Amino acid sequence: MDTSTFQLKPEQRFQMFLDAACDYAVFFMDTHADICEWSSGAEKIFGYTESEALQLNGRVIFTEDDRAGGIPEREMEKAAQDGQANDERWHVRKDGSRFFAVGRLVALKDESDHLYGFAKIVRDATPNKNLEEALHASDQHFRATFAQAPLGMVLTDLDGRIQQVNAAFCRLVDYGAEELRGRELSSLIAPEDRDLAREKIDELLAGEATSTLVEKRLQRADGTTIWVQDSGAVLRDSKGLPLSFIDLCHDVSILKMSALEMSRLVDQRTLALQEKTRQMEAFCYTVAHDLRAPLRAIAGYAEFLRRDFAAALSGDGLAYVRKIEASAARLDRLISDLLGYTRVQQVPLIQEEVDLTRIAERVIEHVKRDFDVSGLVIELVAPLGRARADSVTMEHVFFNLISNAIKFRRAEEPPLIRIYSEESGDRLRVWIEDNGIGIDPRFKDRVFGMFERLHPEKKIPGTGIGLAIVATAMERFGGSRGVEPNHPTGCRFWIEFPKGGFL
Amino acid sequence: MNYPESLILIVEDDVNDQNFIRRAFKLSGVLNRIATVNDGEEATAYLRGHGSYVDRSLHPLPRLIITDIKMPRMGGIELLKWMNARAEFRLIPTVVLTSSNDEADIVQAFEQGVKGYMIKPVQFGELEKLIRAIADYWRVSCVPYPRPECRPA
Numbered sequence: 001m002d003t004s005t006f007q008l009k010p011e012q013r014f015q016m017f018l019d020a021a022c023d024y025a026v027f028f029m030d031t032h033a034d035i036c037e038w039s040s041g042a043e044k045i046f047g048y049t050e051s052e053a054l055q056l057n058g059r060v061i062f063t064e065d066d067r068a069g070g071i072p073e074r075e076m077e078k079a080a081q082d083g084q085a086n087d088e089r090w091h092v093r094k095d096g097s098r099f100f101a102v103g104r105l106v107a108l109k110d111e112s113d114h115l116y117g118f119a120k121i122v123r124d125a126t127p128n129k130n131l132e133e134a135l136h137a138s139d140q141h142f143r144a145t146f147a148q149a150p151l152g153m154v155l156t157d158l159d160g161r162i163q164q165v166n167a168a169f170c171r172l173v174d175y176g177a178e179e180l181r182g183r184e185l186s187s188l189i190a191p192e193d194r195d196l197a198r199e200k201i202d203e204l205l206a207g208e209a210t211s212t213l214v215e216k217r218l219q220r221a222d223g224t225t226i227w228v229q230d231s232g233a234v235l236r237d238s239k240g241l242p243l244s245f246i247d248l249c250h251d252v253s254i255l256k257m258s259a260l261e262m263s264r265l266v267d268q269r270t271l272a273l274q275e276k277t278r279q280m281e282a283f284c285y286t287v288a289h290d291l292r293a294p295l296r297a298i299a300g301y302a303e304f305l306r307r308d309f310a311a312a313l314s315g316d317g318l319a320y321v322r323k324i325e326a327s328a329a330r331l332d333r334l335i336s337d338l339l340g341y342t343r344v345q346q347v348p349l350i351q352e353e354v355d356l357t358r359i360a361e362r363v364i365e366h367v368k369r370d371f372d373v374s375g376l377v378i379e380l381v382a383p384l385g386r387a388r389a390d391s392v393t394m395e396h397v398f399f400n401l402i403s404n405a406i407k408f409r410r411a412e413e414p415p416l417i418r419i420y421s422e423e424s425g426d427r428l429r430v431w432i433e434d435n436g437i438g439i440d441p442r443f444k445d446r447v448f449g450m451f452e453r454l455h456p457e458k459k460i461p462g463t464g465i466g467l468a469i470v471a472t473a474m475e476r477f478g479g480s481r482g483v484e485p486n487h488p489t490g491c492r493f494w495i496e497f498p499k500g501g502f503l
Numbered sequence: 504m505n506y507p508e509s510l511i512l513i514v515e516d517d518v519n520d521q522n523f524i525r526r527a528f529k530l531s532g533v534l535n536r537i538a539t540v541n542d543g544e545e546a547t548a549y550l551r552g553h554g555s556y557v558d559r560s561l562h563p564l565p566r567l568i569i570t571d572i573k574m575p576r577m578g579g580i581e582l583l584k585w586m587n588a589r590a591e592f593r594l595i596p597t598v599v600l601t602s603s604n605d606e607a608d609i610v611q612a613f614e615q616g617v618k619g620y621m622i623k624p625v626q627f628g629e630l631e632k633l634i635r636a637i638a639d640y641w642r643v644s645c646v647p648y649p650r651p652e653c654r655p656a
Contacts, residue, residue, distance in 0.1 A: 328626075329625070
């Protein structure tokens with residue numbers, strides 16, 4: 001092949017080069033930066049046609065800020081001095097859009113080193129720039145995350161020396177980041193927790209765990225100790241070899257302290273309450289017993305008076321003696337009930353299988369003897385069922401409920417009491433229904449309280465303790481009690497045994 | 504226990520109760536001598552013949568003891584333990600008469616071999632019935648005579 005036929009003129013060759021380099025903007029400017037040649041690549045990148053460009057000054061491609069900052073002049077000066085100047089910055093297209101240009105400004109000089117113009121070659125590097133910026137942003141983001149995270153973070157090398165800490169960690173231990181760098185992390189851990197920390201590191205290194213979670217104490221610069229919850233992990237390279245450790249520490253001192261303090265407080269209060277309850281019960285028991293001694297004296301001597309000196313006493317005198325005896329009898333009942341109540345509270349209950357029907361039968365017999373009420377009918381719908389309870393206590397419960405039903409009868413009709421049970425789901429409920437005067441629904445919860453009386457003693461005798469005994473007893477059997485105040489007339493009391501509580 | 508010469512010892516800290524028990528025994532037709540001491544410690548002094556009880560002819564050993572449980576210095580249960588530890592007093596029948604219906608007291612008393620456990624009623628009439636029951640029971644029951652070495656000199 002005859003290469004001579006391919007000999008092109010230098011101008012032709014240059015033009016071809018310019019046309020081929022369509023991804024590059026190439027243009028020439030005179031010393032004033034007026035554009036005097038404009039390649040097709042330049043047209044493509046900047047958007048100006050050749051004829052447009054030739055009317056313009058090269059400064060037009062700079063951003064307004066750069067123009068104001070004298071960047072074009074500085075670039076030209078540098079090129080004039082050094083022969084060329086790098087041009088890596090945001091430029092502006094005809095349509096006002098920006099792109100990131102990477103290129104160079106080359107000074108054009110003649111043989112006598114006289115500057116006669118500039119050549120500029122730039123390419124659009126926006127995609128690269130964007131990627132780089134994204135990477136940079138991402139990196140910044142991660143750094144910021146590490147630095148500003150509210151969780152204390154510390155990176156340590158395989159020897160346990162601190163490489164990097166964040167501000168939160170510095171705050172936790174009250175040391176500066178520089179003070180901590182290079183220091184052994186274990187030196188910050190309270191001596192009693194160091195073995196535990198070492199164990200966790202070994203677990204991580206051995207691959208037994210990918211992360212660990214421990215609560216440990218850190219020693220602060222001022223000598224105080226804080227509790228942290230530390231999540232640790234080992235960072236490995238692509239081959240799985242350990243590179244470093246990361247620990248995330250969360251201050252749990254407040255939680256820890258309050259948990260400790262709270263449990264201490266709860267313990268203290270429980271003890272105090274138990275002690276108080278015990279004292280109260282002991283007090284109640286003692287009072288009940290000690291009250292009885294003078295009471296016996298009052299009742300006894302009143303009786304002696306009545307027996308031995310009846311003749312000497314006037315009618316009034318005898319009436320007074322009888323009043324003394326009646327008062328003593330009432331005080332005796334009160335004390336008996338108080339003792340019953342403390343017994344229900346204090347005595348360890350014997351939980352055995354009891355036949356509620358038999359207990360109710362026994363109590364009904366007893367009640368009928370005690371209460372001389374004409375027309376009294378107690379209907380027992382047998383069987384009531386069996387329950388795990390203490391038979392003596394259950395007798396108290398039935399006695400109080402049944403005698404209650406009798407005491408609060410209507411004057412105009414004889415008391416009718418019905419006792420029956422129903423099993424619903426996991427509970428056995430025994431109903432004691434009466435046709436009495438009922439209870440004001442407002443007081444339906446109060447009736448189970450100690451010494452609660454809704455009627456004056458004169459009208460209906462009672463000590464206000466009976467239903468408290470019922471409530472306490474059912475509580476102790478793990479059951480409950482309640483009342484439907486007016487069902488349909490009178491009221492309907494119930495006691496209930498929980499699942500597993502009845503057989 | 505038809506031994507008119509034998510004595511009933513009441514161990515009771517409440518003077519009123521002492522009076523009531525005495526009176527109830529009288530009303531029950533019991534003619535035996537009744538001695539009272541105020542607590543367990545005085546009872547041990549009486550039984551051993553110590554202090555003011557040194558003269559056995561005046562203070563013979565009792566054939567029946569009625570004791571309270573809760574008393575100052577030495578209570579009824581301690582008294583029973585003390586008696587059981589001594590052969591010469593172990594066989595004296597003892598009945599508890601107390602205001603305590605505490606199950607623990609009842610169990611302990613029976614563990615110490617009491618022959619009865621009664622709760623003091625508030626109404627004197629009730630106490631009278633109770634004492635009468637005790638008297639009737641022991642009237643028909645044989646009781647070992649106090650051991651010779653313990654007899655009055």
